[in-house]
Ligand code: HEC
Ligand code: HEC
């Protein structure tokens with residue numbers, strides 16, 4: 001009698017244990033997979049005070065990146081244009097969005113040409129890329145070396161909202177420096 005019980009109990013317990021292990025395993029793996037990739041500390045771009053689409057300006061209006069990001073090949077920062085530069089088209093030549101099919105275009109452009117915005121530096125664009133303060137990055141040598149914007153920023157021309165697409169962490173910078181015989185001592189990038 002005792003023997004029969006063991007003969008039944010052992011496989012039943014074995015099976016139950018296997019099931020528990022499989023289930024726990026499944027949930028561990030499953031929750032691990034559904035985590036966002038931790039190495040990539042970036043995601044969707046921030047909401048901007050004016051919904052400025054790169055798509056229209058680079059593709060439809062045919063503007064060069066450096067028309068707006070004027071200091072990218074000479075300075076540390078690429079620079080973001082002042083409203084006066086937007087008004088070059090959205091005021092004097094009266095591109096108001098009225099003709100456009102997009103219901104938001106007119107309202108967004110109105111922020112530029114109406115009296116909603118005044119003063120010398122009125123638009124507080126939210127930063128998309130932002131290195132910590134202890135790191136120095138300078139655009140100029142990279143552009144002079146012949147790297148295109150897309151090497152680090154991806155296909156901005158097709159982004160309605162700019163987002164960070166490249167890691168740009170220390171390892172990423174150092175790997176590229178090593179591959180291109182650029183300096184890798186700490187003081188190159190750290191003050
Ligand atoms: C008509 C002017 C204009 C043109 C042309 C333009 N940009 Fe911009 N760019 C802006 C403005 C305004 C912002 C800030 C708002 C935003 O992030 O969308 C910006 C933001 C960016 C940012 C994000 C900056 C940050 O905060 O990290 C990148 C990167 C960028 N532009 C790259 C490019 C590249 C590459 C091109 C050419 C393919 C280009 N831009 C063409 C006006 C322009
Ligand atoms: C080697 C990589 C690299 C290349 C190439 C590059 N960028 Fe950047 N860009 C960065 C990094 C890194 C930051 C963040 C800098 C910081 O936070 O100090 C940045 C920030 C920016 C910003 C926001 C801050 C600022 O500097 O005004 C703009 C705008 C920008 N880039 C535009 C451009 C444009 C336009 C080009 C091409 C002409 C370009 N970048 C090429 C790496 C790059």
Ligand code: HEC
Pocket residue numbers: 050051052053056057060061063068081082083085086087088089090095096097098099100102104105106108109112
């Ligand atoms: C060289 C001319 C030119 C310059 C400079 C320019 N734009 Fe534009 N912009 C255009 C054109 C063309 C359109 C498309 C017109 C339309 O949608 O009716 C447009 C459309 C827009 C729209 C509506 C987009 C949509 O379809 O939803 C916004 C918002 C805008 N621009 C903001 C800006 C801002 C902000 C700046 C300055 C950083 C700027 N523009 C600089 C030519 C320009």
Ligand code: HEC
Pocket residue numbers: 131135136137138141142145147151152168169172173174176177180181182183188189
């Ligand atoms: C796509 C490759 C690439 C990436 C990515 C890159 N760099 Fe560079 N960087 C270079 C090259 C090549 C040079 C050397 C240019 C020269 O010799 O003038 C350079 C030069 C520099 C310089 C100037 C060094 C000097 O003393 O002249 C600094 C600072 C710098 N990089 C910082 C960074 C930081 C910080 C990052 C990451 C956020 C980064 N770089 C990402 C390729 C890259």
Ligand code: HEC
Pocket residue numbers: 131132135168169170171173174177183184185186187188189190
């Ligand atoms: C080519 C550029 C570059 C060089 C060279 C470089 N760093 Fe960095 N470092 C970065 C960037 C970009 C960050 C910020 C992003 C990050 O945390 O990875 C950083 C971050 C750091 C941090 C902070 C990490 C954290 O978790 O906050 C330390 C510490 C550091 N670096 C030490 C060093 C030391 C020590 C050296 C020399 C052996 C060095 N770095 C060389 C680009 C560089």
